[in-house]
Amino acid sequence: METLANGQAAAPRAAIALASHTTAEIAALAERFLTPNYRNAPIVFVDGEGPWGVTLEGHRLLDFSAGVAVNGLGHNHPDLVAALQEQTRQLIHQSNYWHNAHAAPLAEALCGEFTRATGLPARAFFCNSGAEGTEATVKMARRYHAKVLGKPRPGVITVHGSFHGRTYAAMTATAQPKYQEGFEPLVPGFRYGQFGDLASIAALIDDTVGAVLIEVVQGEGGVSVPPPGFFKDLRKLCDEHGLLLCLDEVQTGLGRTGTFFAFEQEGIAPDIVWLAKALGGGIPVGAVLAREPVANALVAGSHATTFGANALAMRAGRTVLAIFARDKLVAHTAEVGAYLLAQLHAAFDGQPYTLDVRGRGLMCGVAIKGDPKLVVEAARDRGLLLSVAGTNVLRLTPPLIVTREHCDLAVAQLRAAADAVLLAS
Numbered sequence: 357m358e359t360l361a362n363g364q365a366a367a368p369r370a371a372i373a374l375a376s377h378t379t380a381e382i383a384a385l386a387e388r389f390l391t392p393n394y395r396n397a398p399i400v401f402v403d404g405e406g407p408w409g410v411t412l413e414g415h416r417l418l419d420f421s422a423g424v425a426v427n428g429l430g431h432n433h434p435d436l437v438a439a440l441q442e443q444t445r446q447l448i449h450q451s452n453y454w455h456n457a458h459a460a461p462l463a464e465a466l467c468g469e470f471t472r473a474t475g476l477p478a479r480a481f482f483c484n485s486g487a488e489g490t491e492a493t494v495k496m497a498r499r500y501h502a503k504v505l506g507k508p509r510p511g512v513i514t515v516h517g518s519f520h521g522r523t524y525a526a527m528t529a530t531a532q533p534k535y536q537e538g539f540e541p542l543v544p545g546f547r548y549g550q551f552g553d554l555a556s557i558a559a560l561i562d563d564t565v566g567a568v569l570i571e572v573v574q575g576e577g578g579v580s581v582p583p584p585g586f587f588k589d590l591r592k593l594c595d596e597h598g599l600l601l602c603l604d605e606v607q608t609g610l611g612r613t614g615t616f617f618a619f620e621q622e623g624i625a626p627d628i629v630w631l632a633k634a635l636g637g638g639i640p641v642g643a644v645l646a647r648e649p650v651a652n653a654l655v656a657g658s659h660a661t662t663f664g665a666n667a668l669a670m671r672a673g674r675t676v677l678a679i680f681a682r683d684k685l686v687a688h689t690a691e692v693g694a695y696l697l698a699q700l701h702a703a704f705d706g707q708p709y710t711l712d713v714r715g716r717g718l719m720c721g722v723a724i725k726g727d728p729k730l731v732v733e734a735a736r737d738r739g740l741l742l743s744v745a746g747t748n749v750l751r752l753t754p755p756l757i758v759t760r761e762h763c764d765l766a767v768a769q770l771r772a773a774a775d776a777v778l779l780a781s
């Protein structure tokens with residue numbers, strides 16, 4: 357192969373100067389020019405360090421939302437920053453017509469985790485978000501039945517309270533009317549059972565159904581932990597009826613619940629599992645991992661995405677996994693997560709507004725009587741960021757690098773915020 361002459365090496369340059377704005381100006385621009393689908397609070401984050409987010413005015417907030425479970429390594433992790441700086445100098449993107457240096461090795465690493473957890477060989481498809489992972493999973497499951505097994509079984513069972521993303525199949529899989537209203541017609545073939553209720557799922561099965569799509573711990577739905585034995589029974593049900601068990605680990609995956617995959621705590625092996633959020637450390641990356649021969653349903657040309665598996669995203673994923681392994685972050689998450697849950701129980705059990713305290717690893721929720729949005733706002737005023745899940749759950753998904761001291765600080769501020777809002781009303 358002939359190598360063509362390189363251009364001149366570019367001299368280092370200063371960044372192109374861009375207009376800078378105040379927080380009020382940014383909020384006004386957003387109000388005028390962004391579609392109004394987000395309700396952004398008037399805070400502009402410009403920097404961060406570990407579990408701390410830093411605003412334009414220089415305020416430091418303890419970030420127990422972590423970009424909704426994305427920033428597993430916190431903000432500006434020095435090893436991730438160094439890797440991304442190097443990668444942006446080398447190569448950001450090339451197409452899937454060729455290989456880059458990082459996609460296949462990242463697939464090897466993730467499939468290695470799948471095999472460690474299940475004993476089964478696997479293959480990976482890379483995309484850019486959780487919803488794209490859901491889409492790829494539905495397409496893979498349908499194509500597997502139609503083309504590999506030779507009998508179309510397009511029906512997909514999901515469960516109420518689920519969240520799988522906002523694209524059409526993902527939104528249809530998301531069995532919550534508030535995400536679907538006004539967007540009909542939905543994608544055909546979806547039917548909905550109840551999380552944790554095997555009989556409700558069994559009742560939906562006929563020979564047109566080919567897959568069950570489900571989160572191991574429901575995140576957006578309210579940090580709902582499955583009842584003991586539910587997933588073992590579900591695996592058995594799927595096996596009896598020839599259904600693919602497809603686990604959405606977009607939020608729970610990559611150690612968040614104290615094991616690399618949340619399904620490891622259920623003692624089962626899925627046919628397909630998909631990840632996103634924490635995989636790129638903030639760079640958009642999604643991955644669908646499927647056992648063979650299910651993965652082979654995506655034959656050449658059957659599915660694709662332009663940005664999927666690009667060099668920057670794959671370098672991010674490899675670096676995140678390397679940091680996880682070096683710093684034993686999954687074990688750390690199990691240990692600190694148990695501490696956080698215990699502290700939440702100590703602070704909230706028995707309060708007149710507390711309905712439940714629950715969680716796995718560093719994915720915790722406090723269900724309350726009252727408006728959780730008001731508590732989240734009050735916590736923010738006290739320097740703590742967290743999010744709302746479901747209708748009544750205060751959700752904590754801190755970076756996996758947090759310490760017990762960070763947890764103490766967060767629980768104290770959250771309790772003070774909840775008392776101020778919920779005891780006053």
Ligand SMILES: Cc1ncc(COP(=O)(O)O)c(C=O)c1O
Nearest residue numbers: 485486487519520521575606607
């Ligand atoms: C379990 C789960 N699946 C899918 C998604 C959708 O991911 P994305 O917003 O990256 O499309 C989310 C997002 O919160 C999620 O929590």
